[in-house]
Amino acid sequence: MGFSRRQFLGGGLALGGALATGAPASILRGLGIAKEVNAAPVNDQEKISYSCCNPECNNCSLQVHVRNGKLVRISPNPNYYTRPCLRGRSRLQWNYHPDRLKYPFKRVGERGEGKWERISWEEALDTIATKLGQIRDESGPESVWFTAGAVMSVLPNSMQRRFANAFGKGVMTGGIGSLCCAAQGEASTATQGYRTAGIEEKAYSKLLIAWGHNPAVTYIPHSRIMADALDKGCRLITIDPRFSETASKADKWISIKPGTDTAMAMAMIRIIIEENLYDEKFALGRSNLPFLVNEATGKLLRQDDVVAGGDHEAFVVWDQSTNGPALPNEAVAPVLEGTFKIGDLTVRTVFARLRERVAKFTPEYASEITGVPAEDISEVAYTYATVKPAMIDSGMSGAQRTSSGAYFVQSLLNLAGLTGNIGLLGGGVNDTGGFSHGTNVAINAPFKADNKGVIPATKVGEYLSEGKPYPIRAIYWQGKGMGQLPNTNKVVEGFKKMDFIVVQEHFFGDAASLADIVLPVATLFERYDVMCNSRSFYYHLMDKAIEPFMEAQSDGWIYTELAKRLGFGEYFDKTEEEWIDVVLEQTGLTVESLRKSGPVYQWSDPKLNKYGVKWDKKPFTFFVDTPFKTASGRFEFHASRWEDKGFEPLVNYFPPEESKETAPELYEKYPLSLVANKIRTKVHSTYAIMPWLSEIYPKGWVTMSTVDAEARGIKDGDMVEVFNDRGSVKVTAHVGNGIRPGVVSMPNGWWMQQGYCSSVLSNDYTHPQAYGHALNSTLVQVKGV
Template sequence: MTSRRSFLKWSALVAGATALGGGGLLLSRYPGGAPVGGGLAGAAGAGSGAAAAGSRIFRTANTPECLHCAMLAHVKDGRLVKVTGDPDFNVLACARGISRIRQLYSPHRLKYPMRRAGRRGEDRWERITWEEALDTIAERYRRILEEDGNQAFLAMGGTGNWSTLSTGVRGLYSAFWNRFGGATPIISQLCCASVSSGFNAIFGGGRSEFRDEWVHSRFFLAWGNNPAVSNQGYMKNLFDAREEHGARVVTIDPRLSETAALSDRWIQIRPGTDAALALGMVKVLLDEELFDAEYVRLHTNAPFLVRLGERGYDLQEASRSWPAGGESLPVDLRDLRLLTNGGTGPGSFVVWDERSGRPVAADTPGARAALRGSYTIDGVRYQPVFEWMRAIASRYTPEVVHRITGAPADSVAAVTREYASVRPAAIIQNMAGAQRTDHGTLTVIGHLYLASLTGNVGLLGGGVNDNGGYLSEGGTVNPPVPLQRNPRIEGIPATKLGEYLVERKPHPIRALHVAGTGVLTQYPNTRKIIEGLDNLDLMVVQDIFMTTTARYADFVLPVTTLFETRNLLAGIRSRYIQLMEQAIEPLFESRSDRWIMTELAKRLGFGNDFDKPDDDLLRYVLEPTGVTLDQLEEGPVNPMPDPWIPFADKKFNTPSGRIEFFSLYLQERGFDPLLEYLHPVEAPWVDERRAARYPLQLINRKNHNHVNSSFHHHDFLTEIWASQVLQIHPDDAKPRGIEDGGRIRVFNDRGEIEAMAQVTRGIMAGVVSVTTGWGAVNEKQTASILSPDKYEPISLGHTLNSSMVEVAGGGAASPGDTA
């Protein structure tokens, strides 16, 4: 029989070996007559005949925002007895996936609809019927709609159940609110807004995911990202590249992450200073001519001619007296203007042809565009964009980079030479924590500059690797029901949720409906959000558990797990489309997200398109994919080319059709069109006055035993990592009287949390780290209480890793974040 001790031991091996294999977790000892069974075992393929007599195997998938691993649900006599990873899938399920059986049979599951019976957040409830719950919610929705319109509603659907008939991208939950007539939208994202803005600025959009192709890479730069935890299933490809091609791995991170521990080189930098390091590397590439000049000439706008001012600017002379990197330039980069020939489209931009010695259109056949020099045209002085890039980067000497970032001065040239010496080279960015900072878009742009200068974009196994999947790489699906066009409603920035609820901006929100997300564990400045909830007339939460968010609701609706309903997974975190078969009947009075939204739609007068058999909806969803349900019955299907090479055709959806080092996207929005480092807003070495009270820089990390706020109710997983843990350097711990394992308080002017201290030299002095998303059960350990609600200026994204705190011993932290 599987013991907790053996599971913990196995899970530690999974973490250390990056979860390369998929095992099976059997139900062992939940109360209530649940079955008892064996131990961890390898998966048997569906239809292989390996199932025990009287048992069946159903296909399903892990739906939170992780790797969407394919799983096999083993059912005997109507009960789930084991979950295994599908051995034929591209990645094998880790502990988070196979532990879903602990979620299914957890004693903490919501069992029936409930209505609040005390003050909001007091956690007092009365049991009601489904009919009463849905009738009451629908009636109150109708009343609010009549009185204040659709703008009075805020619908928040998250990644906890990121599937088609639930809260997935283009899923049924969003379709419901579309057919309802709309609701106040959330503007931007918490996770990857700066990634999107960076790709928009330089590549004209798109995302770049090639994790299955890592095996072809010769060098990996894991930048502000920890793929050994966040992409553990794909780490086998990195290891194969090391074994087969001698690929080296360098990690850039303030913290000795699991990936850093596996790396050939670990470079610590201050959070939020990544763009300075990137510019230092650009300087080395250009000074030592380690860039791919022909690639840059043909596929980027580096040769395009640009001027500053009406008569131009003597860049070569003036830039000699420019201040060091990190200090303000004496010119405004926003005033730069590209030279055009008066036309439109890619052919309108002008370069200097070295062969003819005159300006020509960039797409002129036979022309050789100059990258260097200064040219006078009609009395106006121009330089190629490349020269401006060089002038900006020249200010970021190794010593300057060290002063800004804390990285060893001699590491800048060393890592740059390594990166440029082999191809293909991959920068693993994967929605990095480094882009969730005050100027995170600049971090992403720095990555794209490096990949583009070295000719790694559009190369098998090369480029900047971001998390992606079928829908983010050009694929499409239909929503489950046809959508309608609704009037525009002014939205709420994602990071400003609390402020906007409190101040009733841009208009009062009267009804909040939440599904598949932990609002109070994910959105920043939690205390402000809780304050804003008092302005609501109605809050509805549908979830599997009584989370910290659900405790503040007026109605809580019990939702099925992935084993209790039929569904489809076609999203933006995996290339595969997967059928999720219903393995068992719903337990207790739980109902699927699809059933709940359909019943509400029927009561609100638009249920006809929703009230259809599951497979009718799924077939409609699949129409654009060319994939059929019959195919999916046999297993997951990858409709994308294999191998996958992002931007293989070197075509980019930019005004020039090229990679744009000089970003018209940014210039049109009032930002510098060329990469220049900006200091973070909230950092101790920047804001000295604030540092007098909160001298430590706070960053958030992900753990291998949960995803965001999911999996906190899986007892075996929470015993691996049982509470909020703050990592702190000994030099910061000692003067505060903090000892390893001691209970501590972490606080700033936004609030306070409880945690346990891990005193370690594996984190940069002056920086501390907590687990993001923690607190799904114990609100006192919620890291988002400390997170700032300011946003990144370009993307409006989350800046949780640009935050300052103080740490003190004592406190009354609970033994664990478990119910």
């Protein structure tokens, strides 16, 4: 690629200038756009089409400039509410990266030895179809494990799901839970019915609490919205063991021990309850705090518990006007607190049980657990309870990537619910998305799905290497960063036991280097795709702008060719554009309409607006007009979903799975808590080898406190080894006071082959409540080398 460092830095300065001069009102730009494409080509030869950046990030709308069949520039869509960051712009370099896979390859040496032979597509596809079919016929469809990376895109992942479904005649393999936001999603679903994103709403907040979240680098465009709010007088508190980039802009930085955040939140809940700072109207009218719980079972009381032939789906409150039980919507004077007798049953309100649950979490008690001074806990609680609207900006917080992450997220939602910050513009808990737009993303699996082949997303290494719950013999791996999987050395061990591995990718990454067949795939500019299910409320067409590089092919084409060879080609009878029309069919949008309009905001058209939102051109606020999609239709402090599944339904604190309290012997050996932080040059492991970005951060590092460094004779800039029983990484030490003693942090996102992959150290613990990632419940030791 013909871009010098000087040219790139010039581009970076131009971007910086644009960001610096943006008007605060710019956050509303683009709300409701459904306009003709208005970006003028630079010259007659230049063609511009729309695309969209990472599904796992902000879904920034991109304008893709093509001249003479070549991608020449990526620019912001002037009608969109955010502008692409340095990562999105580096996709230009990604496309023409010198290491891009040009042809299909087959392994000719030992697995992982790095000996490859170029083969034709014909040979590659025939080999894959024969091997996969043979293994399926010998050992069942669950012995072939299909998996896809989250960030590659929407259509390829849906096509893989369809392929796996048809291949297994319904038996679906893949992962359960996730490596990022499973706890966030599970707790939001249990409490509210679905996840919410308050990205644009931040501009209306008077208080933001960035809790384990660092949007200044993870969601760069959001930090502009945050900056706009701060300019208007909003206060910012960050709660993070690291003095992060976001903390550097905060009014207050709370340095907390990793994995103890729920204890601080429970202390705040206690203050809000004991000081009567809660919103009684919301508590009584919209939450299940007045619902009665059977003291003997700990379960919510149902109408059929107290009335013969009553409705099991109906919950019960205590009505003061009759001094007896009543249905919530029929009670004249429901009470929030009390213990009552109904026949032989002793019942108590959820509110009373919550008060009891948090009773021991005095600021002093929480201080002992969290390391946060008691007066700081009190100050944050009082500030949060008295400044409205207040948003807890948790994103996909590092604090939920712990062994009991779902209770952490529940504790944040409890805080928002208690203070009446739910259904309030500028309030709520911003978890940065995961919102479904009512599209047909799974593309109608041809067979009824049977998920017996799924394995926990964080347990890949253990399950592959130990043959759990049944022997997996083959892997079909699509665009996924192996270096994101915890306990990565165990994953490599599992790979080495496989009979056959296919990887379709852009580069010879960590998984590809262990494969039997490697297939070169088209980038998002070289095929068609759609974005409609993730981090924004927009529908985007990702139009094909250029022909695929060398012999690369689209994922859709590959699955179609393999399906033909495996005898189920009839389920792959459409072009990519036709599949996108199927995805969009419930919306009334089409490839053609999106091509003309650019991104479409979903509240702007009644057909797209499945919640019937009364849209007034302000950012949409959940739960003003929209219902809670829980069993009770209310905001559930006592999560009936968890009660049904056998999990503790009320917020609770559990110490991290690896900690002094829970694993004292391990702590003896490895006394430092490791947190894996994100950096601005990566989204997970995406962009890890983009030269422009690698100039900014060429090597990995570990950040440690002066106290911990001095105790180990380590100076700033020294090479050190960070290690535990799972692995070891050699990096440079960054020593300072921007991290609390007892904690070290390593940026996450390097590939294993780059040598700085922090995931080799990460805990692969998961809990069936959410099957989330516990990478921030990890103990390590550091020594000089």
